[in-house]
């Protein structure tokens with residue numbers, strides 16, 4: 001889709017990948033409704049954008065709350081540029097042993113990472129369907145394909161979201177709305193705790209810059225690609241895990257002592273409702 005003059009709703013706009021994606025979208029002439037709970041990083045981003053700041057409108061909203069959904073809908077209705085693209089990038093992570101993860105964190109993870117994008121999609125679909133062409137993008141994760149130790153609730157949410165987007169893309173295949181599942185691998189943002197960063201370094205897991213990820217997301221949005229897995233060897237692992245899961249079982253069994261060692265240093269993992277948690281590989 002040619003993005004010039006197009007309205008784009010982007011949740012998670014205050015985050016590492018989100019901010020980089022706002023820059024990419026704005027450079028293409030899109031008008032961005034930038035959604036986040038924290039306004040400060042969004043205001044700093046606007047200042048940095050200079051005269052392009054006019055293309056961005058901050059929408060302070062919590063996607064995990066019904067009120068937040070309505071605030072986003074209201075902003076879309078009032079947008080001068082008709083909204084044709086919805087990008088779900090808001091998420092909270094969580095790294096640590098399953099038994100030490102608070103139930104409240106598991107619930108918040110499923111609420112923010114799975115339920116919120118589904119409900120927001122449902123709320124905005126009538127607006128999107130009224131456009132000649134529209135796209136709904138889930139920023140997924142390699143961990144939406146590969147169950148990873150220490151990431152049980154995050155994997156549950158991202159696997160669920162992938163299934164939902166696959167079903168949606170098939171349910172709306174004869175419509176003007178396209179659904180996309182675009183999955184980064186580990187990315188250098190505050191999403192990952194120090195423990196996850198250290199674990200990734202020890203396991204030699206590749207970590208991308210948010211700018212590199214945003215550039216690939218933008219290209220996939222422009223081309224309306226239904227699916228994207230960013231990075232080698234993750235592309236291969238995702239396929240292997242689908243076709244020969246026992247091979248990935250064995251590889252992760254080898255890494256388990258290292259991964260488990262970082263559970264104990266990931267003290268934040270037991271603090272619920274924080275967004276600065278982990279995602280790997």
Ligand SMILES: NC(=O)c1ccc[n+]([C@@H]2O[C@H](COP(=O)([O-])OP(=O)(O)OC[C@H]3O[C@@H](n4cnc5c(N)ncnc54)[C@H](OP(=O)(O)O)[C@@H]3O)[C@@H](O)[C@H]2O)c1
Nearest residue numbers: 012014015016017036037038062063090091186187189191
């Ligand atoms: N970083 C990685 O290693 C990695 C790898 C693969 C996939 N991903 C995916 O990429 C996306 C962006 O991640 P990131 O690395 O940019 O993370 P990040 O820097 O931690 O940003 C997370 C974003 O989610 C927003 N958010 C969280 N809970 C929210 C809520 N209840 N309501 C509204 N906004 C909420 C945060 O905004 P506020 O705090 O302002 O509300 C922030 O903008 C996520 O979907 C993540 O799963 C990340």
